[in-house]
Amino acid sequence: MSSQIPTQPDHACLIVQGPDRPGLVAAITKLIERGSGNIVSLDQFSSDPSGGDFFQRVVFHRPELAAAKLDIEADLERTLTPLGMTWTLRDMGTPKRMAILASQSDHCLLDLLWRYRRGELPVSIPMVVSNHTTSAEDVRALGVPFFHVPSQAGPDKSASEAEILSLLRGNVDFVVLARYMQVLSNDFLEKVGVPVINIHHSFLPAFIGANPYKKAKERGVKLIGATSHYVTEDLDEGPIIEQDVARVTHADSAADLRRHGADVERAVLSRAVLWHAQDRVIRHGNHTIVFA
Amino acid sequence: MSSQIPTQPDHACLIVQGPDRPGLVAAITKLIERGSGNIVSLDQFSSDPSGGDFFQRVVFHRPELAAAKLDIEADLERTLTPLGMTWTLRDMGTPKRMAILASQSDHCLLDLLWRYRRGELPVSIPMVVSNHTTSAEDVRALGVPFFHVPSQAGPDKSASEAEILSLLRGNVDFVVLARYMQVLSNDFLEKVGVPVINIHHSFLPAFIGANPYKKAKERGVKLIGATSHYVTEDLDEGPIIEQDVARVTHADSAADLRRHGADVERAVLSRAVLWHAQDRVIRHGNHTIVFA
Amino acid sequence: MSSQIPTQPDHACLIVQGPDRPGLVAAITKLIERGSGNIVSLDQFSSDPSGGDFFQRVVFHRPELAAAKLDIEADLERTLTPLGMTWTLRDMGTPKRMAILASQSDHCLLDLLWRYRRGELPVSIPMVVSNHTTSAEDVRALGVPFFHVPSQAGPDKSASEAEILSLLRGNVDFVVLARYMQVLSNDFLEKVGVPVINIHHSFLPAFIGANPYKKAKERGVKLIGATSHYVTEDLDEGPIIEQDVARVTHADSAADLRRHGADVERAVLSRAVLWHAQDRVIRHGNHTIVFA
């Protein structure tokens, strides 16, 4: 069963960010034109017209992109770096390589695999890593490699984290925690070197600590939410990519809340992954600009 | 400009709650039948079939209800009180009397007045009390009395609270804080003797302390929410009646978030008030059963 | 891979409908009490207190239900039939048997199978029937029988319909059309003898005829919807069970609309199936009462 990965050959995605100043858009678009690129879509956002930050996502079509990419990059370097701008240029003909870390709960994992198989996600999936073996069959049935790295007992997780890192290193462009129930150490986050996307339940208001669904039930919440964000050193405090909610009532048991929560989690994580894979999410400080 | 209050003459609303046990629904409905009532709608919820709590809302039609009410109440007392049940019986021909406390921000106040005037709310409004005079004209234009009770400087609010209490006492069945920006003392809450409904903004996750919209913006939230709840001694921790959210993006300024927040707040508060006025909300512990 | 079907042993679900009259709720609940049943939940709705229609769903717990069921049914017959009421009593310890008819597009089929496997649906699945073989492996991997009944060429579908009927007959309690792309004949609908649930895309406003996504795109719709309904002789005009929408923009291609449509379709169909399986949906004329 092979999936068709929805890549866009000979299309490039340019992300530019940095201090806003007059003439930036003109300079960048002229540069693309000079490189024989035709702009297909352009999103731009300035946090403040005077003294704010500038963010731009440009997708352009360029026949024989692979051959021209080095020249365009050299031009970008010459033009943008002196202005204090950061930029990345990505060939959209090559899918991003996504690793998924999972545990026993498989709703987020299966939703991602299902969309991958339908050709909805412009990614390849070189591996799923889990501290349980429950999902091995489902994963391998799609031709995706599955690696079992059991959790280490005790507070020191360095050996299992090292094993995961050795699997990931050089093989992936981003990592998705699809309800992976182990807390990753700061050491891991520093070494992994690629963005890590997480999903967790969210409530209005928040319920701190263990068993939030029980607390939410006791308070009688009417909405169950989920938040997908980039993982930073502050656990669950990283830049938010996407959020959503589902409506619940007093008649929903804590188990029902968990079931509704699972539905929201998989929908929110799948959107966040799609947008990240399409370079639609720009990180800035502790928030994101999402050109969705 | 007079509003038509949507009351239901000769209809009664019976709320029963207490420990669940076999035969409760049969006993209650037989009792209504005995009193010549015809059940129009019945909502029932058991938190757990064995050893749980029982909640019921019955609306029944009874010609010449006013004349029969005392007899029905005596029957309810004889039947339900020995079983440890709490109950209330309300004549739906008489609207609940709602006081509104407001401050400068008028979006929630105006939405309530607007729905009142359209005949959407089964309430009378004997008064609006505000610590500002901004809304006096709008309120009085609807024939609703407006009282200005300025906030007391300093931490001791007892004089102004006493003045508000003397206005409310005996005149109202519930109080709505429509973005009233003064914290009410526990002393006030004990003395007021009627339910108090509040509205406040909510976020996924919560942002504690001052200037939550600024913090929400910094974290890049994608949803802005509002929660309406009964006021208890724990500020903003009382039983939730209703919640909702609106979608926002990175392009929304903190002012835009506030505007979207205002839209959600007035929608959520208006629904909570409607349901409370229709006796659709039953308080239990720190949560609510809402038969909406 | 075995699913745990979430049945409720020794619980019965009683559905009663018919002309409303005083004393109905009391009569029914007394009857349950007489049969040693303890009411767990009760939902009731009257279309009009005087001269309207009455609908009730009661779930009650009755130890040794299987042994007592015949007696309770005799009691129901004696009490309700003379009043012109229709009723059904179902043992919730036995899951409903659901057949799924599918074609090539598998998003709805897979969502149902996935929820079945997670133990979210109180159903057994004796068979999936498809006019394509695409999903055979996915279905059988869950231990569910898969039957391939190819579509007949030409307008006369009687042979293939007869083959499907012979598979269904006696084996299923309801049928779900999970994006089954063949129009079923009235003859089939008469003979199948069990409810048939369908899902289709919906728009505000509707776009009649072929290629609705293209027409929706041309008109610039901002919402893509789906409707699940019972199938009647008037194609796609049967009683609505559930509906929902997803937000789209001008930047979504017709293919994007189709993808968002697929997400809404599977969510809506899964809710409709869950509610039907739990006897939460009562048909009446061309609409439904949904006690969700």
Place this chain on the structure above:
Amino acid sequence: MSSQIPTQPDHACLIVQGPDRPGLVAAITKLIERGSGNIVSLDQFSSDPSGGDFFQRVVFHRPELAAAKLDIEADLERTLTPLGMTWTLRDMGTPKRMAILASQSDHCLLDLLWRYRRGELPVSIPMVVSNHTTSAEDVRALGVPFFHVPSQAGPDKSASEAEILSLLRGNVDFVVLARYMQVLSNDFLEKVGVPVINIHHSFLPAFIGANPYKKAKERGVKLIGATSHYVTEDLDEGPIIEQDVARVTHADSAADLRRHGADVERAVLSRAVLWHAQDRVIRHGNHTIVFA
């Protein structure tokens, strides 16, 4: 009671549309730069990178805009017209002039007036015209002129339409039909010469003809929607600007559906008006590009 209109002095909004071709964005942004403008925000959309249509909205800051506007327009003319592009340049320091046409039902009218008064809408309101006098007081209380133009009996509405036209002519930049219950003739639409925005209820599926709420109730719809669109000769078939829905149940009466419908209508119309007033809506064929 004066509203503060949220204008943006020395900011211009440039809308460009036409056949897409390489170099367009670069050409336009260079042109703005040449005119000493600093781009604040830029939205761009191509229906198809090869041979499609190009749409752009650019907001730029230009000190002393009023003085420079003619020069910039001349430059735009020289550059864009030869390429077959259509463009408009608007000084965002001047609010658009909005006329509201209303009838008896005032929920949409009041929501617009309420947002205008809160300073949420960058418009001035030179007049409200109604075929009823019900809202006269509400309108004039905000300092907005109110004109009563009674409906003509009979099919010929030319006299009353002529009276409305004589009020509008030269005084307004767009017209909002806030539940105005008269069908406007094609002759009126041709003569009015400015965009006309309408709001109407919508359902999934549509219910054609009179009394749609009754039909929706009979079919048991679960969602009530509203659509705001530009008025064209095909009644209610013009380009859609915005849509939304509210959830309803079998327990909602036709009157409840109407009430929920009113809430959705005023929310949808207010968003459509805001976006139109901010030049965020570009018409193209029978659909819109909305840069919201």
